Amino acid sequence: MEYDCIVIGGGPAGLAAAIEAKDNGADKVCVIERDRELGGILNQCIHNGFGLHEFNEELTGPEYAAKFIDEVYKRDIDIFLNTMVIDLTKDKEVTALGDNGLIKLKGKSVVLAMGCRERTAGAIGVKGFRPAGVYNAGMAQRLINMEGYLVGKEVVIYGSGDIGLIMARRMTLEGAKVKAVVEIMPHSSGLNRNIHQCLNDFNIPLLLSHKVTEIHGKNRVEGVTIAKVDDKFNEIDGTREYISCDTLLLSVGLIPENEISQKANVSIDLRTRGAYVDSNMQTEIPGIFSCGNVLHVHDIVDFVTRESRIAGKNAARFARGELNxxxxxxxxxxxxxxxxxxxxxxxxxxxxxxxxxxxxxxxxxxxxxxxxxxxxxxxxxxxxxxxxxxxxxxxxxxxxxxxxxxxxxxxxxxxxx
Ligand SMILES: Cc1cc2nc3c(=O)[nH]c(=O)nc-3n(C[C@H](O)[C@H](O)[C@H](O)COP(=O)(O)OP(=O)(O)OC[C@H]3O[C@@H](n4cnc5c(N)ncnc54)[C@H](O)[C@@H]3O)c2cc1C
Known part of the structure; x- marks a missing residue:
């Protein structure tokens, strides 16, 4: 199958890029999404706070995504769902595995829009067993908001990124007791509005300059030990405190999903962990573009949309031979x-x-x-x-x-x- 523009990932970045590519003269455009539906991470973000810049109103994640999904379906854009891209070459040949088996596509241009994944417990090296009850905050969000499972009743959250803050409020609204949000840095890594709306409004303590030193429990989490840290993040003697809980949610960072990009020899910036790009959002491989969380982690989806439009427009210009x-x-x-x-x-x-x-x-x-x-x-x-x-x-x-x-x-x- 040959396309002018192949978009990998059907989240807000991929949707905006595909619409823009189509509207700027790319004739044949497709979006390949490994999930069962379009929308990406927005589908599980049922809180509001999306779209303030783009639509001048506060939308939920699914409402924001729906506006773009509708626009994609209005256009003649091919959508492959349940289809995971497993290989990409620098000649823009894409191999994907999905409902139709193994498919091969060739693009004049490709837009990388695969988003990012959460850092896991292994990456932070906390002492203790790995009992049930330790979840990444985004995974817990998906289980609660999309699958209908409450993951625990007494919760400590490690990391005060936006996902951790939003989950503190979400767990509280579902009847769980969130005992503390523990943050190793002297400041939160989440948006100020989320600290007020998700912690302060629910009297949930934010413990800055603290770390989780041990997870207790063998089969299920029974508690965590926390301690204060100095400005070099070393534990301060005599500050240990035990908090009993059955669940530890981790919100300790996101990693752009660039394994596919690297297969095509796209150069990666070690600071962003995304591609090196120029102002057209073109990577160092001509005709391969990158945008959204796979390029660098965004806090606001409206900015993802803005950046991805640039990628989509220039992918179309490249396909037409006009990006010179x-x-x-x-x-x-x-x-x-x-x-x-x-x-x-x-x-x-x-x-x-x-x-x-x-x-x-x-x-x-x-x-x-x-x-x-x-x-x-x-x-x-x-x-x-x-x-x-x-x-x-x-x-x-x-x-x-x-x-x-x-x-x-x-x-x-x-x-x-
Ligand atoms: C918990 C949470 C709360 C947030 N709250 C807000 C908020 O209140 N307001 C706000 O403005 N922003 C918020 N954001 C930020 C915003 O949602 C993200 O910045 C945005 O969704 C990123 O879009 P994306 O398309 O780059 O990535 P994603 O939404 O992650 O989409 C990437 C897509 O690519 C697909 N994919 C990945 N690899 C492959 C592959 N190999 N083959 C096929 N498909 C693939 C994935 O399945 C996914 O659907 C929040 C984010 C999170 C995680």
Whole structure:
């Protein structure tokens, strides 16, 4: 089967990319999704908070996904469900396994939109057996919201990322007692609004600078030991505390699903664990694009949509032989940033460039400054910048068309924990 654009993954990234590819002249477009339905992680996110930027209203995850699923079905886009992509070559040959057996497709362009997976208990190395009752927070969310199983009654949550915070509220609403959210960092890695709406409103304690040192119980979790940590994350003597519980939910990070990308020799940035991309969202392999959580972990789906439209549009341009940028400069993250996306900007692209980054620390009243060859080309003031909130800044074509030196993005302001 031959396609102008093959989209791998039917979550919000894949859906927005497919619609945009089709609307920008890619004739034959398909979406390959391993799950039984389109929508990705949004299907299990039954809370609201989606769509504020995109639709100016607060939608639930399934409502947000439905808007894009409807648009996909209105177009002549082939959908393969229950179909898992197992191989991709740099010549854009895709092998997938699904209801129709093993299928082979060839694309003029491919969009990688496989999302990310959760870090598991093994990755954090907590002492103890591995009894029943230890779940990744996202898995527990799926079991409760989609399969109808309450995973426990007395709960400790390790990690204060958004999934952990949202699950603290969800478990409470379902009748469980959430005893604490334990976070090793001195600040939460979740959005501020989630700390208020999911913890403070339900009197759930957030224990910052604490770690879980031991899981107790052999067949089922019986409790956990927690302790305070110093600024190097070492346990502080005499601070151990036992909390009895039957469930430990882990919300300790997400990992972009790039095994398929690496089969096609797509280069991976060790900071984002996603592909190196240019401002067209094109990886270092011509015609292979990447967007959404497989590129870098997003906190807000609206930003996934925005980025994925760029990927889809340019995948269509590539398929039509019209993506011919020739002048590129590199983009670097300054000392105060964890990373910046894209890593390269095409100067001769009239759409300009969307810059995304995360800070390493909390800054109050900071200014984001963008330099080219030490010359300030753009600055923007913020009330607060926190590591949990990704920042996006659009650089118009006028700002970049005549640049000669590489770009550096950084924050000016005092660190404030
Ligand atoms: C618990 C939770 C709460 C959130 N809350 C909010 C919120 O309140 N507001 C907000 O704006 N955002 C929220 N987000 C963020 C938002 O949901 C994500 O950023 C967004 O869903 C990412 O979209 P994606 O398409 O990149 O990935 P996903 O939604 O993960 O979709 C990826 C898709 O690719 C498929 N796939 C993967 N590998 C393959 C393969 N090999 N073959 C075929 N298919 C494959 C997967 O099955 C999946 O359907 C939340 C996220 C989580 C996890």
């Amino acid at each position: 940028n020739s002048k590129y400069i590199d983009v670097y993250a300054g000392d105060k940033l964890i990373y910046v996306i894209p890593q390269k900007i095409a100067l001769d692209d009239e759409n300009g460039a969307l810059i995304c980054f995360r800070s390493k620390n909390i800054y109050r009243n900071p200014t984001v400054k963008i330099y080219s060859n030490d010359k300030l080309i753009k600055q923007k003031k913020y009330k607060i910048i926190v590591p949990s909130e990704m920042i996006q800044i659009h650089l118009k074509y006028d700002y970049i068309k005549d640049l000669e030196g590489n770009i550096m993005v950084d924050i000016e302001g005092e660190k404030n924990d």
